[in-house]
Amino acid sequence: MSLDNATLNNAILVALCVPLITAVGIQLASRVSDNLREVVTLLGASTLAWVVWGMLPELFSGERPSWMVAELLPGITLAFEVEPLGMLFAALASGLWIINSIYSIGYMRGNKEQKQTRFYTFFALSLAATMGVAFAGNLFTLFLFYELLTLSTFPLVSHKGDEATVRSARVYLGILLSTSIGLLLPAIIWTYHVAGTGDFTVDGILAGKIAGADVGLLLALFVFGIGKAAVMPVHRWLPAAMVAPTPVSALLHAVAVVKAGVFAVTKIIVYVFGVDFLFSANSTAGWLIYAAAFTIIAASLVALRQTNLKRLLAYSTVAQLSYVVMAAAVLKPLAEIGAAIHMVAHAFGKITLFFAAGAIYTAAKKTELHQLRGIGRRMPWTMTAFTIGALSMIGVPPTGGFVSKWYILAGAFQADNLLAIFTIIASTVLNAAYFLPIIFMAWFADEPSDAKPHGEAPPLVVVALCMTALLTLGFFFFNGPVIELEQQLVKGMLQ
């Protein structure tokens, strides 16, 4: 047993260190040649995925690898614990890092971007922070890596370095840092003060420790303090972050960073408040569903009015993130599973959409919706993938988006929550309303007569986006292991 534990601890340590070593390796390799640098990135990404996915069997057998690094102050520790939700997040981020690296190589070279070494270095650092968020065993550790994630992605957002980019990057940093320090940190301090601990514990740590309006207030501090979850009105940083190169938008602002946000919210609902406790305090904590529902509808409406493809995708992400928050807030087993798998389904779909947007930019330098008329014939692979991703956002079978929506709906029915049911239906209509015209335009409209001819994006880009499109489809058919893993989350929750 102790030997087992030792190897598991090592796995956490290795998962945190691999991206760091990769970052150093990238710096060193870039002095030799760009190709070697790319090899190091891919090697690092694959190693990380191998290490993280290697922990899966233990998780399935019900073990919870953990590692206590240091006790800073009495009760405050730097500690890690792998549990189903964090495992899923880590597996997702590390797996998609490989595909995203393939894509990045094609994209960054295709667009002749500056300072590519810095780009790959900070990308690796962001992944290290993501692993820390995923495996954090308590609120303090979560907060530490949450902030590191903000800081390490900042150079990526401001990559281009011109004035408009820097202005957006300031919004990004300003909102994320000020909400986390102004709201999340007080919430954490409050939690430690009343509960005496911040450890993520099955059934939560707050039951019986606070009551009444305080529950709702503390929940609000957490939800809005975790700006990365982009619940309105703290969503503005996400559209601002779209100034980053597309691979950043794809992996970080569709997967790692934003999922870190909703992951943290879900984790806090499940492991800090405890679902049962929060359900019993429904009168004051019930506002969260309304906030999430409002965000879903409002963000979808804003998305309808966008003319820029990446901004449209950003608002779509804002809406989809609140699906996860809303599902978690429904506080029923099936909805919690739905929240977890929606992270996966949305990740596959949205990364595909961003990849496609980046492919279009690389091949044709087009960023606006009206420029996409007839582009399907010039870029059939890209637009096929785009179509699959969009259908997944709407939730049409056979795509991954259908599965998670099914679970969230089922959870909403379990709770007889008409608001959640109505919101899901309404937003499905809205999703269709902004994605279907693009698909229709791309495939069936005629190109404008003065169009410049162009072909497909660079091969690596196309390969990457086809892979994620296949994952989107595949998740519809092969979602068993994920659901099995997340059922553990619910099992722990109900006993």
Next chain:
Amino acid sequence: MDLTPHLPALQVIVPMLSSPLILLLKPRGLAWAGAAAVALFSFAIALNMALAVARGNEFYYEMGGWQAPYGIALSVDGFSALVLLIITGAAAAALLAARPSVDQQIEAERQPLFYSAFLLALAGLTGIAVSADAFNIFVFMEISSLASYVLIAGGPDRRALPAVFKYLTMGTIGATFYLIGVGMVYMMTGTLNLADMEARIGDVTDINPILVAAGFITIGLALKAAVFPLHVWLPNAYAQAPHIVTVFLAACATKVAIYVLIRFDYFVFQANLENHALQFSTFLAPLALFGILVASAVAMFEGHIKRLLAMSSVAQIGYIILGASFVTTAGLTASAAHLFNHALAKGGLFLAITGLAYHYRDLRLDQLAGAARTMPWTAAAIVVCGLSLVGIPGTAGFISKWLLINAAIDNGDMAWLLIAIVLLSSLMALAYVYRIIDTLYFKPAVVAQAPGEAPMQLLLVIGIVAVANIVFGLFPSFPLALSSSAAELLLRHTL
């Protein structure tokens, strides 16, 4: 021969006797080498004593074997060991890094004088920390102050002269107030030894002179410590001093005054005067709070980087005073820990500024735009130390802020106001640190950019201090042990 019992005496004597000898070292570089060696040796002595104190041994030393009321007594406990560590650490770091900057700012023939004054200041400050006698504290205070006036005025900038005149005037008033207070206590008790004072005040029949003395001493020391609103001498003195002097003074000069303030009030008055704790807190807590808010607000709009950080020091002094004004173990621990952590953060920042100043003569913020491009390591150190100043988890600054907030929570009715102010001021600190980072990294350069990094010698020390900010953020047990032993010691003397 075992030197251990003599360490408190050596702590003062070594720098004091080396000071005139340094004058003889005329050949270039020798004076620096001698001063740096003495500072390192002093640091070793302080570390040695701190380790012994952490193990539970306290030092009590009688010069020449003369007993306390007649001879000179020195004592080192947890509180003074911590302060000695800060003083000698700051001196060692500043002197090790000093050479390139001093070569640039001070003519070769005056350098031995400069280093000699530096060691005299060091001797004075350490003397204050080891003295067990109120009058010796005054003598050492004068030694250190006079040496500091010389150091500040020693720079190439003639604007230092009015700044130093202001400092001299205020400093002399402060010292005189202190002396008047000590004189009155002496008049009533017939002793200058702190321990004897504590014992004898109880027998004094007419308490009024003691009350007046407490007022004089508290205000005089508050003036020396730059407690808001008695801080007006500080920003200019820091801004105009030679850069390496700023490093030293910012890290420890005001802290030593705070040390005497706290020690005097807790050791001598707390145990004897009725309601002294209440008077002490109701007088200092509002000043601390106003200082925190006003100085942070001023720092947010300050245009000169050294003045900005100096204003930030005024705010940080507010935190230290605030913790002490709770008159609880938790509050005093937070104060003592913040003495240490703020010295690390601010010392690191001013060291990095020294690095910038090596290439940039004008240190107004807008002139430094874009400096990070050619001085990436220096800029990175500013980021790390800046985050420590804000109190982001993972850095040393977080530890003391956490302790302070926890101490405030126990403070009853005022708790929420206090916490709100501490958090608000953290956000303000974030704002002014972010302004620096934003300028260094993202603004287009307005003057010719630095040709490269700061000299290696300087850069190395900057790096060590920056890393220390992280190390003590994750493994704070040693400074915390000293801080909490200091707090218990101080409270032992309460009524």
